[in-house]
Amino acid sequence: MVHPEFERVYRESSEAVYRSAFRILGNAQDSEDVLQTVFLRFLRRDSTLGSVDKPEPYLKRAAVNAALDLIRARREKLTPIADLSQEPSIRAQQELHQRLRDALARLDPKWAEIFVLRHIEGYGNKEIASLLHMSQTLVAVTLFRARQKLQTEIRLESGSLAL
Numbered sequence: 001m002v003h004p005e006f007e008r009v010y011r012e013s014s015e016a017v018y019r020s021a022f023r024i025l026g027n028a029q030d031s032e033d034v035l036q037t038v039f040l041r042f043l044r045r046d047s048t049l050g051s052v053d054k055p056e057p058y059l060k061r062a063a064v065n066a067a068l069d070l071i072r073a074r075r076e077k078l079t080p081i082a083d084l085s086q087e088p089s090i091r092a093q094q095e096l097h098q099r100l101r102d103a104l105a106r107l108d109p110k111w112a113e114i115f116v117l118r119h120i121e122g123y124g125n126k127e128i129a130s131l132l133h134m135s136q137t138l139v140a141v142t143l144f145r146a147r148q149k150l151q152t153e154i155r156l157e158s159g160s161l162a163l
Contacts, residue, residue, distance in 0.1 A: 006043055013056040014039070020060045023120045024067040024104075026097060034066045057131055064116045065109070072105040096154075103153035111146040118143055 014035060021034035038059055052058050104112045117123045117131070118139075125143070129136045 009055045013059050016056055017059045017063045020063040021067045034063055037066050038062045068112050071101050099154050099157050103150045114142045115146040
């Protein structure tokens with residue numbers, strides 16, 4: 001039997017968790033997998049469900065991490081094939097998104113998490129600092145370093161010096 005508090009948290013947070021995963025993965029099926037993984041882990045982890053003050057931010061953060069884990073796991077297995085039937089601008093945008101996903105997968109996990117929370121999830125530095133129990137200064141420095149590393153990774157991957 002499922003705990004009623006778990007059902008409430010699922011109803012209130014599942015859509016936000018799914019959206020967090022989808023923003024990173026860009027794929028509905030993978031996002032559904034992440035959603036299920038996050039809630040299964042949450043259910044197993046916390047039988048009382050009372051130890052998490054704000055479940056939605058916690059679960060969205062878990063979705064970000066699970067999505068990044070999925071990208072890392074698949075990074076070497078899959079080689080994307082361009083769909084030549086699409087408009088060049090759409091292909092270029094999809095290729096850039098894929099390069100960003102790949103670069104995020106190579107980034108230090110903490111840096112990737114902070115980058116995604118800020119630039120994909122839209123959290124402010126103060127909110128990220130609170131969520132991760134760190135100073136705003138450390139968040140800002142980490143974001144700066146993560147952006148520099150991502151730019152370098154994407155430039156190297158594309159063979160371009162301009163970004």
